[in-house]
Structures are given as C-alpha cells and as structure tokens.
Amino acid sequence: MKVFAPNYYKKFSCIADKCKHSCCIGWEIDIDDETFEQYKNNNTEFGRKLNDNIIINDDCAYFKLTDNERCPFLNKNNLCEIILNLGEESLCQICSDHPRFKNFYGDRVEIGLGLTCEEVARIIINENAKFELIEIDETKEIGVVYDDETEFFNIRNEIFKIIECEDSFESAIEKLLDKFNIKIPEKSVYDWADIYLKLERLDNIWSEMLEKIKSTDDIHFKLPCTYEKELKNLLIYFIYRHLGESVYDGNFNGRLLFAIISCYMISTLCRIGYNIEDVARMYSSEIEYSDENFNALIELLQNESLEI
Numbered sequence: 179m180k181v182f183a184p185n186y187y188k189k190f191s192c193i194a195d196k197c198k199h200s201c202c203i204g205w206e207i208d209i210d211d212e213t214f215e216q217y218k219n220n221n222t223e224f225g226r227k228l229n230d231n232i233i234i235n236d237d238c239a240y241f242k243l244t245d246n247e248r249c250p251f252l253n254k255n256n257l258c259e260i261i262l263n264l265g266e267e268s269l270c271q272i273c274s275d276h277p278r279f280k281n282f283y284g285d286r287v288e289i290g291l292g293l294t295c296e297e298v299a300r301i302i303i304n305e306n307a308k309f310e311l312i313e314i315d316e317t318k319e320i321g322v323v324y325d326d327e328t329e330f331f332n333i334r335n336e337i338f339k340i341i342e343c344e345d346s347f348e349s350a351i352e353k354l355l356d357k358f359n360i361k362i363p364e365k366s367v368y369d370w371a372d373i374y375l376k377l378e379r380l381d382n383i384w385s386e387m388l389e390k391i392k393s394t395d396d397i398h399f400k401l402p403c404t405y406e407k408e409l410k411n412l413l414i415y416f417i418y419r420h421l422g423e424s425v426y427d428g429n430f431n432g433r434l435l436f437a438i439i440s441c442y443m444i445s446t447l448c449r450i451g452y453n454i455e456d457v458a459r460m461y462s463s464e465i466e467y468s469d470e471n472f473n474a475l476i477e478l479l480q481n482e483s484l485e486i
C-alpha cells in the first residue's frame with residue numbers, strides 16, 4: 179500500500195528544548211507492548227530508572243508524570259533522556275509518532291502533521307506552496323480499492339482545487355457551501371463562544387480567549403481578515419485530517435462545517451489580537467485533540483446543517 183503525506187511533511191522536525199508547549203508535559207503517555215518489553219529487559223542504570231518510572235495497570239504501562247505533570251524523562255533543559263541515553267529508536271510508539279497522525283484507507287495510508295504541535299502550526303500556517311499529496315513510502319500490505327473511498331478522494335480533490343483556486347478564503351467557503359448545498363448554522367460569534375465554553379477545557383488561556391470574544395463589542399464571524407492564505411492552509415488541513423472518516427460515519431456535512439467553523443473561530447480570535455500560530459495550536463489542542471469536544475461539535479454541526 180502506498181503511503182501519502184502533504185508536501186510540507188518533510189519540513190518537520192521536533193524543536194525539542196526550544197518548544198514552548200512541549201508535548202512531553204501534561205499528557206499521559208502509554209507505552210506499547212513491544213517497547214515495554216525492551217525497557218523491561220534493559221538492565222543498565224538508566225534502564226532501572228526507566229522501569230522505576232513506569233506504572234503498570236491491567237490495560238497498559240505508562241510513564242509516571244511528575245507533580246508538575248512533566249514526563250519523568252524530560253530533563254531540566256527540556257530534552258528527552260530516553261533519546262539521550264538510548265537513541266531515538268528506543269522511543270515508544272506514541273512518542274516516535276507524535277505529532278504525526280495516520281488515516282487508513284483500503285488502498286492507502288495518509289499521514290499528516292497534527293496542528294497541536296507549535297512547530298507544525300508554524301509550518302502549516304506559513305506554507306506558500308500549493309497543497310499536494312506526495313507518495314513517501316510503501317507498505318507490504320496489499321491494498322483493496324473501495325468505490326466509496328475512490329468517490330470520496332475525487333470529491334476531496336475538487337474541494338482542494340476550489341480552496342486553492344478561489345481568490346479569497348471567503349469566496350472559497352461560499353463556493354463549497356453552494357456546491358454541497360449546506361449552510362452555516364445561523365449563530366452569532368457570541369453564540370459560538372458560548373458553545374465552545376460549554377465544551378471541556380484544558381487550559382485557562384483558552385477560556386480567557388473565548389471570554390474575550392464575549393466581551394468585545396461588534397465582532398462578526400465572517401468578516402474578511404488579513405490571513406487569507408493562512409486560513410486556506412488551515413481549512414485544507416482540517417479537511418485532509420477529518421473529512422475522510424465521513425465515508426464511514428456518513429457525517430460529511432458536519433465534518434466539512436467543522437473545518438469551516440474552526441477557521442472562522444481562529445480568524446475571529448486573530449481579529450481580537452491573538453497571534454494566528456498560537457490560536458491554531460491552542461484550538462487544535464483543546465478541540466481537535468479532545469475526542470469528546472471534536473465529536474460534540476461534528477454532531478452539533480450535522481444536526482444544524484440544514485439543507486437549504
């Protein structure tokens with residue numbers, strides 16, 4: 179099976195100690211069985227430290243976070259001691275994959291970079307090249323072509339073409355809504371802020387951002403903004419990552435509207451003074467990377483995406 183990735187994919191490498199929002203802080207990290215076996219059999223001094231910092235429960239093994247929620251192997255210089263002592267190849271699956279994601283189809287795997295990582299946010303937002311998928315690898319598995327997926331890839335290519343070719347972000351949105359005969363639920367920007375405030379929130383700064391929308395007079399969801407190319411890049415990212423699953427859950431409208439509303443929320447926050455890279459990373463971390471929040475939104479948008 180062929181493995182595809184966006185053309186910016188190879189620009190990414192972790193910025194490690196220069197990262198302000200390290201993914202090694204605040205997340206519980208499960209260790210896959212194969213890596214756990216390797217750690218268990220490591221009898222060096224570092225191996226003993228490694229095993230002393232692993233919690234084992236019925237389902238899995240995971241790293242014991244410190245009191246301030248850091249991975250126990252993130253040293254004071256914000257470098258990973260596992261990499262320093264055992265090399266990158268000794269990382270568990272989650273650590274070596276992150277921030278990459280994979281979407282599996284019958285005859286291909288699509289890989290991408292997750293926006294929750296600040297370096298990825300910087301790369302995606304500042305990308306100037308036209309979005310393209312490139313073949314980066316091939317797996318041993320034999321693929322199966324499914325008609326539903328082929329049809330979806332054709333539709334998605336048309337969507338990408340509209341976004342790339344339209345003069346503005348706004349006209350691309352209009353064309354997409356028109357093409358699929360869907361409309362954005364009629365809500366003010368203040369209603370949207372309330373909806374997001376009802377979702378699970380992790381970081382107080384995210385709550386402050388949403389409250390700032392509510393306390394700012396006279397802002398509208400769909401005003402033109404200066405970040406045309408950046409918003410188009412984000413729209414393509416959300417579609418690339420989340421629309422494919424509609425082949426199986428049937429929620430095409432909800433998923434497409436999620437991509438659109440996400441860009442409007444990000445542009446609204448930029449208009450009231452936040453930096454687009456910070457907002458996009460925060461949005462991804464609070465919404466995209468929370469299954470609960472993401473599912474709540476796509477269900478809401480499916481129900482509200484009334485046919486015109």
Ligand code: SF4
Binds near residue numbers: 193194198200276
């Ligand atoms: S968030 Fe991204 S840049 Fe930061 S430590 Fe994690 S992978 Fe590296």
